[in-house]
Amino acid sequence: MNTISPVLTVHSKPLTIGDADWVRYALVALTLTIIGVFLILPLATVLIEAFAKGWGAYASSLTHPDTLAAIKLTLLTAAITVPLTTVFGVSAAWAIARFEFRGKSLLITLIDLPFSVSPVIAGLIYVLIFGAQGWFGPWFSEHNFKVIFAVPGIVLATLFVTFPFVARELIPLMQEIGHEEEEAALSLGASGWQTFFKITLPNIKWGLLYGVLLCNARAMGEFGAVSVVSGHIRGLTNTLPLHIEVSYNEYDFVGAFASASLLAGLAVVTLVVKTFLEWKQKQDLKASRKAADSH
Amino acid sequence: MSIVLKNISKRFGAFSALNNINLDIPDGDLVALLGPSGCGKTTLLRIIAGLEQADQGDVFLRGDNVTDKSVKNRHIGFVFQHYALFRHMTVFDNIAFGLRVKPHKDRPSEAVIRKLVHDLLNLVQLDWLHDRFPDQLSGGQRQRIALARALAVQPSVLLLDEPFGALDASVRKDLRLWLRHLHHELNVTTIFVTHDQEEAMEVASQIVVLNKGKIEQKGTPSEIYDSPSNDFVSHFIGQTNVFDLQKGDSVWLKSAGIVLDDAEGITAHVRPHHIGVEKLADSSASPIVLKDWQHLGATIRLELINEALNNPTKTIFAEMPSDQFKQLDLNKGDKVSLFIKHAHWFNLAKPEVPEAAADFYI
Numbered sequence: 001m002n003t004i005s006p007v008l009t010v011h012s013k014p015l016t017i018g019d020a021d022w023v024r025y026a027l028v029a030l031t032l033t034i035i036g037v038f039l040i041l042p043l044a045t046v047l048i049e050a051f052a053k054g055w056g057a058y059a060s061s062l063t064h065p066d067t068l069a070a071i072k073l074t075l076l077t078a079a080i081t082v083p084l085t086t087v088f089g090v091s092a093a094w095a096i097a098r099f100e101f102r103g104k105s106l107l108i109t110l111i112d113l114p115f116s117v118s119p120v121i122a123g124l125i126y127v128l129i130f131g132a133q134g135w136f137g138p139w140f141s142e143h144n145f146k147v148i149f150a151v152p153g154i155v156l157a158t159l160f161v162t163f164p165f166v167a168r169e170l171i172p173l174m175q176e177i178g179h180e181e182e183e184a185a186l187s188l189g190a191s192g193w194q195t196f197f198k199i200t201l202p203n204i205k206w207g208l209l210y211g212v213l214l215c216n217a218r219a220m221g222e223f224g225a226v227s228v229v230s231g232h233i234r235g236l237t238n239t240l241p242l243h244i245e246v247s248y249n250e251y252d253f254v255g256a257f258a259s260a261s262l263l264a265g266l267a268v269v270t271l272v273v274k275t276f277l278e279w280k281q282k283q284d285l286k287a288s289r290k291a292a293d294s295h
Numbered sequence: 296m297s298i299v300l301k302n303i304s305k306r307f308g309a310f311s312a313l314n315n316i317n318l319d320i321p322d323g324d325l326v327a328l329l330g331p332s333g334c335g336k337t338t339l340l341r342i343i344a345g346l347e348q349a350d351q352g353d354v355f356l357r358g359d360n361v362t363d364k365s366v367k368n369r370h371i372g373f374v375f376q377h378y379a380l381f382r383h384m385t386v387f388d389n390i391a392f393g394l395r396v397k398p399h400k401d402r403p404s405e406a407v408i409r410k411l412v413h414d415l416l417n418l419v420q421l422d423w424l425h426d427r428f429p430d431q432l433s434g435g436q437r438q439r440i441a442l443a444r445a446l447a448v449q450p451s452v453l454l455l456d457e458p459f460g461a462l463d464a465s466v467r468k469d470l471r472l473w474l475r476h477l478h479h480e481l482n483v484t485t486i487f488v489t490h491d492q493e494e495a496m497e498v499a500s501q502i503v504v505l506n507k508g509k510i511e512q513k514g515t516p517s518e519i520y521d522s523p524s525n526d527f528v529s530h531f532i533g534q535t536n537v538f539d540l541q542k543g544d545s546v547w548l549k550s551a552g553i554v555l556d557d558a559e560g561i562t563a564h565v566r567p568h569h570i571g572v573e574k575l576a577d578s579s580a581s582p583i584v585l586k587d588w589q590h591l592g593a594t595i596r597l598e599l600i601n602e603a604l605n606n607p608t609k610t611i612f613a614e615m616p617s618d619q620f621k622q623l624d625l626n627k628g629d630k631v632s633l634f635i636k637h638a639h640w641f642n643l644a645k646p647e648v649p650e651a652a653a654d655f656y657i
Contacts, residue, residue: 180379181379181382183346183373183375183379184373184380185392186365186366187344187345187371187445189393189396190392191396198381198392
């Protein structure tokens with residue numbers, strides 16, 4: 001039975017109104033050219049340069065102790081900042097989506113601050129506060145604790161630039177989902193933690209993962225803020241992005257591009273996972289909207 | 296008394312949502328909180344549940360003052376207007392939730408939980424849906440699952456927020472009857488919120504009429520309908536004709552049988568079925584004209600206008616059994632005389648005087 005009623009013809013593409021074919025093709029071509037020149041070509045260059053002297057040179061520059069130290073430091077920074085940002089993001093989103101309080105819009109604006117402040121300034125702030133000439137610098141040096149030009153400074157600077165990611169992702173999501181399921185769980189006798197882990201978390205998990213992913217990508221790729229506080233000490237305070245810069249400035253192109261290929265790889269993986277998470281989240285929201293509208 | 300509310304008040308900013316509410320609800324009652332939207336009925340329900348905190352006043356459940364207890368510790372069952380089923384859990388897990396989150400020492404074994412959940416699913420006649428997810432259910436099914444979930448923890452009080460509000464008219468009819476029967480079976484003290492007076496009359500054994508944060512009247516459906524305590528209740532419950540005696544309605548009302556010495560501020564409310572209609576042989580004697588009529592099944596609704604008034608567009612509604620209407624043999628445009636069998640009148644100038652509301656019988 002393959003009768004298709006003529007009224008139900010499905011158009012594979014939406015019918016455009018007014019735009020001539022050549023406009024469409026010109027716009028598509030322009031977009032593709034821009035993407036090719038500014039995104040694909042540089043990415044290809046990274047790989048070409050990284051393998052310019054063969055697989056051996058690529059591998060040996062990645063296994064160089066300084067590179068390994070940079071990778072380790074980058075992973076460590078991410079391992080500290082991402083969980084902190086996640087906890088902060090969930091609590092901030094919870095507070096903003098669930099409660100009415102004075103200064104709420106100010107808080108939302110403040111959460112966005114790191115997006116609007118140049119990362120270099122973010123780094124500088126920490127130098128001014130914790131540096132040798134800064135407010136707390138003398139106290140820290142007295143107690144033999146280094147913040148600036150050491151790992152704590154790098155973590156602090158990274159925290160500053162990454163802390164909106166999870167909150168920004170969760171606030172609209174939690175506002176959309178609403179409070180009723182949590183109230184239902186509480187009325188059934190669940191404790192606050194039970195409600196959070198059994199009801200809230202499953203509902204926001206895709207959005208949360210999405211925020212964590214973006215946060216992680218930024219934590220590993222951050223250059224400006226970290227550059228100011230790191231001091232560029234080889235093998236000690238160089239993260240991967242800083243290591244790339246140092247190598248490049250020393251004409252170690254293979255080393256620089258080999259490290260860059262790692263970050264580029266991270267970007268591609270992030271992109272793929274991000275697309276998947278976005279799709280998953282949309283599915284979930286669709287289902288929940290369907291569940292909310294009874295007819 | 297199962298639920299006692301004392302002097303409950305609640306404000307949202309400058310808006311006073313509830314104003315000094317006092318209410319006693321005996322064990323096993325099925326009570327409707329009825330009122331127009333924005334009257335505070337849902338807020339009151341949420342305060343009883345502990346989902347909202349009153350600014351002032353006390354809530355007692357089964358004799359305990361639970362005012363400062365959280366919703367978790369009040370042992371109530373709450374059914375939300377949009378059901379609030381856990382979207383990532385199956386129907387079975389939804390119903391089992393309240394049992395599974397109990398502290399370890401009170402928690403039944405998984406085998407007992409399974410039996411309880413299936414018993415509840417059988418009670419709401421939906422056992423065959425146990426492995427579905429909420430978004431695979433119809434509105435009526437979700438409502439019944441939400442009810443089963445609330446009943447799983449054996450609440451002493453069941454609270455339902457607009458339980459039929461989001462359902463199709465036909466499903467609503469079935470569920471109303473079903474809820475009434477279920478209440479008979481379980482005998483759990485139940486309060487439900489509704490803005491639909493018909494629903495309240497059909498389901499509840501007691502109705503509490505709320506308006507602007509105050510209780511206007513409390514009573515059985517027939518008390519509320521037959522002796523409304525003020526003009527708001529009379530107007531809100533059922534159909535009624537409103538006659539303002541000060542504004543010229545008094546002359547012809549007099550001819551219809553109502554005589555008042557002092558008509559100042561008096562409004563008479565007359566239900567359509569309390570207006571009798573008689574055909575006149577002499578067509579010039581009455582200013583009342585039959586404009587139109589509708590067949591409502593067993594009854595006929597007549598639209599009448601009074602041509603003697605300055606404003607003859609105001610329609611008076613009367614209702615009578617259809618065979619009686621047939622006997623009268625009326626046509627559109629016929630002059631008729633009216634007689635009022637029963638009226639309520641209210642003195643709007645002195646609404647605080649209880650005697651202002653009175654019955655008038657012929």
